[in-house]
Amino acid sequence: MSLKIRRTLKRILVYMLLILLAFMIQTGVFPLLPVFSSVPNLLLILTFSLGFIYGSVTGMLCGLFAGILMDLFSGGPFGFYSLVFIYIGYFNGIFTKYYYDDFITLPLILCGINELAYHLYIYVARFLVRGKLDIGFYFVDIILPELLFSLIVTLFIYRIFLKANKRLDTIEQKRGQNVA
């Protein structure tokens, strides 16, 4: 039992560090690259991947952590990002029953839907309410580039993620056997 708790704690720590790293890259490194007019949303990709692989609870917790980071940074109403990230973690967790290794199509579709939902949320809550109606412009100029970028990044990150994950599993299994 204590072994299980220790494993869980270790995983939580690893995921928190991963999200922190993604946040740092997104706010500290990407803005220095003026070449790209748009950048992938790493926090979103991490949240939905973790939710999809490990289920709703993990997804929600990761979403909460990612959202709090964004909220602390943005200076808008606190909880604005947390809310949407929690929901993304939860809903992608529902699809965890369709999760199996080397199946990349569903994650890609989910990534697209998540990006759309996330940006629609921002648009409606922060732009539409102020009477900015030209959704066509925002879609072509902001949502579409980021969506495409995120899809490409998901294609790579998700693969790496799966491999790293398998490795973690096997290491833990071996350790478990040694202890037993």
Add this chain to the structure above:
Amino acid sequence: MDNRASKYMLIVLTVLCVVLIVLSSIESGYINPLRNAVGYVLVPIQKGINSVGTGIYNAVSDAESLRNASRENQELRAQIDTLLEENNRLKSDTLELARLRELYQLDQDYMQYPKVAARVIAKDSEKWFQVFRIDKGSADGIEPDMNVLCGGGLLGIVTDVGANYATVRSIIDDESRVSAMSQVSADTCIVAGDLQLFEDGRLRISNIDKNAGISDGDAIVTSNISTKFLPGILIGYAADIQVDAQQLTKSGTLIPVADFDNLQEVFVITQKKADMQQEGGEES
């Protein structure tokens, strides 16, 4: 297994978030302890990442510019001579200007506001918002609503402050609205950020009276009646001024002075409009 548990969790977290959103919309002070605590951990890392990234960026651009440097050097040497001569002439002009300023009592000029230099350490990567973070906070005397300058023009306003960092919203952010006026005619207008115009590096000017004397090329500065922005700070130059469809007001675009693409060093004015008004009120 934990389908029901996760549903309860979702509900609890949702309620929590909504409560927080409502609370922080009313009074943002509740979150400050958390912001400070996280700031102590994150800001040093962000500073580190930023300095490494900026270093690499500068090294790359250095290598590029080295090629042109020697040719430029020669040209510049020639220019120095002419500039020295011009400088002498301008120096005397400056003295004259100082005298004239005193005469006209233009002591509200923003060059005289106390300023603190700060470094931009992080930026919102999402294109929806133009928000960034600087490495000075309440420990350095920064407070919310302080004005931020860059390159001689208005850049934005401090929205919230941690102990060792502050968040700044640019005037090009879609939610930003600045009460402004023409430097020449003193006619008031509103300078608003607009995501659609931002692509061309512009802002929107609106609410100009139809009979106002603002025309293309006029310098637009922050107005005296603004509640948050100090008066007389240069924002940019008016362009494309046209009469609106309802024939009551005019609007157009504004070419900003500050460079929003390559933000590194900014200045925060440590004097607030609200304090100034209080002092003024007490005097009179």
